[in-house]
Each structure stands twice: as structure tokens, then as C-alpha cells.
Amino acid sequence: MLHFGTSLRRFFRLSAHMQLLPVLESGDDPLIGGQAVIEGVMMRAPHSYCVAVRRADGEVVTQEGRLERPSEKYRIFGWPLLRGLGTIGQALGLGIRTLRYSANEAMPEEHKSKAKQGQPIPGWMMALNVIFSLGFFIVLYKFIPLLLTTQIQNRVSWLDGQIGFSVVDGLIRLAIFLTFLTFVSRLKDIRRVFEFHGAEHKVVFNYESGDPVGVSRAQSFSTFHPRCGTSFLMVVMLVSIAVYALVPFEDFWPRLLARVALLPLIAGVSYEVIRFAAKRQGSAWSMMVAPGLWLQRITTKAPADDQVEISIRALEGAMALEQEQDGELVVA
Numbered sequence: 001m002l003h004f005g006t007s008l009r010r011f012f013r014l015s016a017h018m019q020l021l022p023v024l025e026s027g028d029d030p031l032i033g034g035q036a037v038i039e040g041v042m043m044r045a046p047h048s049y050c051v052a053v054r055r056a057d058g059e060v061v062t063q064e065g066r067l068e069r070p071s072e073k074y075r076i077f078g079w080p081l082l083r084g085l086g087t088i089g090q091a092l093g094l095g096i097r098t099l100r101y102s103a104n105e106a107m108p109e110e111h112k113s114k115a116k117q118g119q120p121i122p123g124w125m126m127a128l129n130v131i132f133s134l135g136f137f138i139v140l141y142k143f144i145p146l147l148l149t150t151q152i153q154n155r156v157s158w159l160d161g162q163i164g165f166s167v168v169d170g171l172i173r174l175a176i177f178l179t180f181l182t183f184v185s186r187l188k189d190i191r192r193v194f195e196f197h198g199a200e201h202k203v204v205f206n207y208e209s210g211d212p213v214g215v216s217r218a219q220s221f222s223t224f225h226p227r228c229g230t231s232f233l234m235v236v237m238l239v240s241i242a243v244y245a246l247v248p249f250e251d252f253w254p255r256l257l258a259r260v261a262l263l264p265l266i267a268g269v270s271y272e273v274i275r276f277a278a279k280r281q282g283s284a285w286s287m288m289v290a291p292g293l294w295l296q297r298i299t300t301k302a303p304a305d306d307q308v309e310i311s312i313r314a315l316e317g318a319m320a321l322e323q324e325q326d327g328e329l330v331v332a
Helices: 001-018 082-106 123-153 162-184 188-209 215-219 230-242 252-261 261-280 284-288 292-300 305-331
Strands: 033-037 040-045 047-053 060-066
Touching: 033 082, 033 188, 033 305, 040 082, 040 188, 040 305, 047 082, 047 305, 060 082, 060 305, 082 123, 082 261, 123 162, 123 252, 162 230, 162 292, 188 215, 188 292, 188 305, 215 305, 230 252, 230 261, 230 292, 252 261
Parallel strands: none
Antiparallel strands: 033 040, 040 047, 047 060
16 A cells, blocks of 8 residues: 555656646757756757756766757658647657656655666556646646636627637636646645756856856856747747637537647647747747746746756766767768
8 A cells, every 4th residue: 555655646746747848848949958857957959968867865867868850850840830849749758758767766765676676667657647647738728728718608798709719718728827837836846846947947048158057157047048848838828819719619529629639730830939039039029938938937946056066967968969979970
């Protein structure tokens, strides 16, 4: 019974982190980006990544790997709209792998001794988490907002139009999102992840400034970064309002199925909006990412020096592997 309780806690802990993956990732295809994981940070360059995790005994462990951009592997992912799907899909896949690695390494030794040797978190648990997280997302952000808006429509006549219906549906979805973020940010484990999220942003800012990367220099930068996945999700919320207003269905179930089916289109359009706005800093388009910057007051926290050290270690590992690959390409 004790072992079952431990496994159940680990399952829901992973589920909470899985729901936050889009928030913790870079929403674009940058030279350098990253993601907070459990007791660590993953940093990625165009063709490499490194995740650094601090174990319970204080030892820092890393995992490095090579990456191939989706557009380099499949030309179709270089096209507008589809390039966003390729980038986001790769980021989520990498996020799940590095989250599993961090959970395995950060697990206290007494829990590891009870788990299967070499694989504390089994593959079936990760697969079940992905399925659970997807279902949770659809219920929380598609089914419930649509259900509540439909109930309101039955009492308010002006919601009969698609535009008004979509706006109210979007506002309810945004309220649920903000409530969820505020709630999970109060959990001890998640607050730690948000601190590592802040450390990742500071180190990315430090690298992009051209100054030597170091703890004291990185700590002088903000935790709010315009390429954060939080900004991407806020753009998704806004774009979905416009897209759903064009859906002609009026019955509940066709509307729900359309909302699920249109997720790839909304993600692709949102990626293009973020990409376009990033090239026009200071213009009206840059206001599209402003709500995401405000929301990072929840999703990023001021990190301690040792958390910034972990982020720097991940950056160094990713850049070392990137330079190694550049050398191989030159030799070839």
C-alpha cells in the first residue's frame, strides 16, 4: 500500500509538470532556448541539447544529445503554419524525454531503491501521463468552457451570434488557465520548477547579451523573456477566439469536435504571430506577447545562485556539443 501511494504521488506530480510543459518551453525556434525540469534545466541549441539536474545528494548529472530540426528532416516543416507544428512537436517530445530523465535523477535514493533498477519511472507511467494530460487539457480548456458558455447562451440572447459566443468562451478558458496557474504555483514542487524557469531565462538573456556567462551577471537580468512558452500560450488563447468565431456549428458536440480538430491550425497560426511580432519589436505587433510577459510573474520566480549554476551547466553542455557538430560538418 505504501509503494502504491508513492507511485500515485509520483504519477500526479508528473502530470502537473506535464500540463506545464508548454508554459516552461520556448515558444519559438531560437538559437538558444530551454525548459525547466524537475530540479534542473534543459538548454537547447539548433542541433543539440543538454539537461542538467541536481540529485538529492547535491551531485550534478547531465544528459546530452543531438537534434535535427524538423525542417531539415522533412522539407514540409519549413512551410508557413507547418513549421510551427514541427517545432512545437519536437519541443514537446524533447520536453517529455528530459522531464523523465530529471524525475529519475532527482528522485531521493530511498525511492530509487524501491523502483526497478535503472528505470525508476517506467515507460508505461510516462505514456499514461501523456494520455491523462491530453484528456485533462481537452476537458479543462475545451469541454468545460464550451459547456459553461452554452449554459450562459441559453439565458442571454445576445450570445446567439458566433462572435459573442466565441469571446465569452475564450474569456472563460482564460479564467480557467489563470486559476490553474495560480493554484499550481503555490505547490512547493511547482514553485521550485518556476525558480528554475527563471534561472533559464536569466542565463538565456546573459548569453544573448554577448557578455561572458556567469552567475552574478546572469542574476542581473530579468526573469521575463518574450520567447517564453507562456507568451505563446497567451497568443494561442487570443487566436483561438478569432478562429472559433468562424466555426459555423451551433450544436454542442460538433462545436467541441471542431475545437479539438482545429488545435493544429491554431498552434501553427500562433507560432507565425509570435515569429512575426519578434521581428517587429516596438511595433503594435509586439503587444501580442505583452500579456505573456505579464503572466510570467506567475510562471517564473527569482532563482537562487545554485539554480542559475545548473542552468549555466546545461547551456555549456549544449553549446559544447553544438560546436563539436559544427567541427564535424567542417571536416566533412
